[in-house]
Amino acid sequence: MIGKSAIVVLAIALIAASSSLLAQGVTSGLRGPTPLNEEGPAPPMTPMRNTAEREIRNYPEQPPVIPHSIDGYQVDMNGNKCLSCHARARTGESQAPMVSITHFMDRDGQFLASVSPRRYFCTECHVPQNVTTPPVTNDFVDIDSILNPPAPGGRR
Amino acid sequence: MSDVDKAPRQGWFARAWNFVLELWNVLIRPSSVFGLGVLVLAGFVAGVIFWGGFNTALELTNTEKFCTGCHEMRDNVFAELKSTIHFTNRSGVRATCPDCHVPHNWTDKIARKMQASKEVWGHLFGSIDTRDKFVDNRLELALHEWARFKANDSLECRNCHSAQSMDITKQSPRASVAHQRFLFTGEKTCIDCHKGIAHHLPDMRGVPGWQ
Numbered sequence: 435m436i437g438k439s440a441i442v443v444l445a446i447a448l449i450a451a452s453s454s455l456l457a458q459g460v461t462s463g464l465r466g467p468t469p470l471n472e473e474g475p476a477p478p479m480t481p482m483r484n485t486a487e488r489e490i491r492n493y494p495e496q497p498p499v500i501p502h503s504i505d506g507y508q509v510d511m512n513g514n515k516c517l518s519c520h521a522r523a524r525t526g527e528s529q530a531p532m533v534s535i536t537h538f539m540d541r542d543g544q545f546l547a548s549v550s551p552r553r554y555f556c557t558e559c560h561v562p563q564n565v566t567t568p569p570v571t572n573d574f575v576d577i578d579s580i581l582n583p584p585a586p587g588g589r590r
Numbered sequence: 591m592s593d594v595d596k597a598p599r600q601g602w603f604a605r606a607w608n609f610v611l612e613l614w615n616v617l618i619r620p621s622s623v624f625g626l627g628v629l630v631l632a633g634f635v636a637g638v639i640f641w642g643g644f645n646t647a648l649e650l651t652n653t654e655k656f657c658t659g660c661h662e663m664r665d666n667v668f669a670e671l672k673s674t675i676h677f678t679n680r681s682g683v684r685a686t687c688p689d690c691h692v693p694h695n696w697t698d699k700i701a702r703k704m705q706a707s708k709e710v711w712g713h714l715f716g717s718i719d720t721r722d723k724f725v726d727n728r729l730e731l732a733l734h735e736w737a738r739f740k741a742n743d744s745l746e747c748r749n750c751h752s753a754q755s756m757d758i759t760k761q762s763p764r765a766s767v768a769h770q771r772f773l774f775t776g777e778k779t780c781i782d783c784h785k786g787i788a789h790h791l792p793d794m795r796g797v798p799g800w801q
Contacts, residue, residue: 486763502764506674508786513794515786517801524799529767548801 463569480566488531489563493577497559498531504562509555516556517549648703654686660713663687666724670789677788690746690788691735698742729792736781744780751780 461467468474482503489499507515519528537553538545600608621629650656658664668687671677676685693699711717718724718731739746753773758766772778782799785791794800 484762502762506787508791511793513786513791513797513800518799521801524801527772 463571480564483563483565492574500560500562502562504557509557514554514556521549648699651703652688652692652699654688657687662713662718662724666718666721667789674788685750685788689749693742693745694749728790732785732789732792736785739781740779747780747784 466474482505483501484503486502489501491498504516509516517533518524519530520533522532524530525532533549533553535545537549538547539553540546540550541552624632654668658668676690678684692702713719716723718727753769756769756773758769761769768783772783773780785794785797785800
């Protein structure tokens, strides 16, 4: 008898909990308050970061981000607009950083004379940045701050 | 037999020359029916009609609707234009085909229109009537346009984009530096750097400034 009433109470509690969940929805930084079974309005598009000033890398192996707009830049079998500034022979006129020598290496570790086909499509790794506030927080800590914690007056 | 011997059949040149002489006699003979004023007025009106009609017809061939009337243009280059800044942008000002591909000044325009008769030939004989044929010929077609822009110092670009009115403080740092180094010094012209600004690029191997 006690068991039966306990099941009923539990069931009522479950239904109440699930209905309140459905009504509330899940609020997350990326989705906003839109219920999970609906599609919310798209956030407005934000402008491209276009300062042309290099950004520091968060870790040494990070592909550097593109600090300028790349709207309409064609990168395909016919041509690579990025390389018309970043190729070795073009950096004199453009004053852009040259694509690193690692991009000349094929998958057998052999260095070719120019960019290897597997490293040809720049935006597979390098991406431009938008001016926007990140919707989710990030507690990433730079390795240098771990190795050398700031200690004013202390021993380095 | 004797008739033919007496009056041998003249060559086409002699017959044409005789016709010209006859026409000349008609033209220099003073009118005995119409008054001088009527003739002058009629000439003036006819001149207005013919000249106006000619230019109106010329302008009709200078519209995007006319250009995209052929599927070669509509399905290839016009389709590619649609995603570029010369078709869609924040202010809604846009370039149509003739803005970039036909000189605005009359003499050059007529010269370009005469060259365009080859494009009519190409259309009639289907030299780029499929996508594959177009892609195969794209480099040659692009080379013609690049050569034209290079030769006239990118005149069609400069009809809208004047170096004098260019406010480099409003440009991105990259654009500002490049325009000061290469455009204002006259070292390069627009098309040298801005290839593929309105259409997709052909195979760029061997094109200066490209890999």
